[in-house]
Amino acid sequence: MGTPLPRDPIADAQRNWERHGWGDVAAPMAAITAIMRTQQILLARIETVLKPFGLTFARYELLALLSFARSGALPMNKASALLQVHPTSVTNAVDRLEKAALVARSPHPTDGRTTLIELTPEGRTLAKKATAALNAEVFGNSGFGPDDVDHLIRVLGTFRRDAGDFTEE
Amino acid sequence: MGTPLPRDPIADAQRNWERHGWGDVAAPMAAITAIMRTQQILLARIETVLKPFGLTFARYELLALLSFARSGALPMNKASALLQVHPTSVTNAVDRLEKAALVARSPHPTDGRTTLIELTPEGRTLAKKATAALNAEVFGNSGFGPDDVDHLIRVLGTFRRDAGDFTEE
């Protein structure tokens, strides 16, 4: 989107909230808005790195997930649950990955309702390359210090647990 | 997305990263993934609250921005810059808000290229109601403690500044 602004728009919003008598929720509003914007920035960086591989983040996440499965295959519903996205989003991603010959659909051996997503050799190779690129260019240069990283993992982990993402830990 | 998982999928991913020799970037990867997922959860909460008002978050943000402008009007390119989204996204939002009679387009008095977005009385009323609902149901119950909120604002603020969102502060 363009040139840097002279002032932080989220800090401005927080001041506006306070000015209108919503001081008690101005700070959480600012924190939440900052999370939204940070996500947008990070996603843009990731997509930029993945583009040369012909991948989007959604497709990469699926490839990476499969690459960690023992057999290199997962039922669609498992993938949907682990990636925490709607089943139709997985269908969409698999459609495109399959068209690119990076994954293949195969019927579940015992449950006729279930479809397995299987990594092809090309898919596995690409996942490895893409992961190396992301590690080098995004995760290795996140812009967060080690203490901030630990704090984010802890605070957001608690938040996600309280939100019902998972139970353990 | 259904039932809670028995284990934190992001913590699992972090372990997988470490197991594959990427221990040096496993933590930032987990932090970034957690930000993505947290954004997803927060967005879903916000959209749920806004739905009864016939608003989406993108449209609400534009209404709120206009409601804080002195004159209740802003050029489209200003809105695009302040909301930090692509100009076409603003066009899209204005199209729908205009159809709902919440904003109106008007020509800029001196610059023929520019279009002003103006809040209608109904738009201003709805923005007020929607803000009250969000404050009560989302920002007032964010799930983040006061210390965490302050920390998030500070850490993500630095991140956004370093990413080129703004210069001051």
Next chain:
DNA sequence: GCAATATACTAGGACATCCAAGGGTTTGGA
């Protein structure tokens, strides 16, 4: 054993975001 319920995937539609390209307006340098 069979009907009712639950589960798994997919098709179609609504929205949002971005990019690329096009048409109109302004600005600025030759």
Next chain:
DNA sequence: TCCAAACCCTTGGATGTCCTAGTATATTGC
């Protein structure tokens, strides 16, 4: 003065996400 470059907005296309059905297969309960 005047034309090229810069700027503003919109259209069209690609992706992704979700929701609501609809179809097929499993499981459950009577």
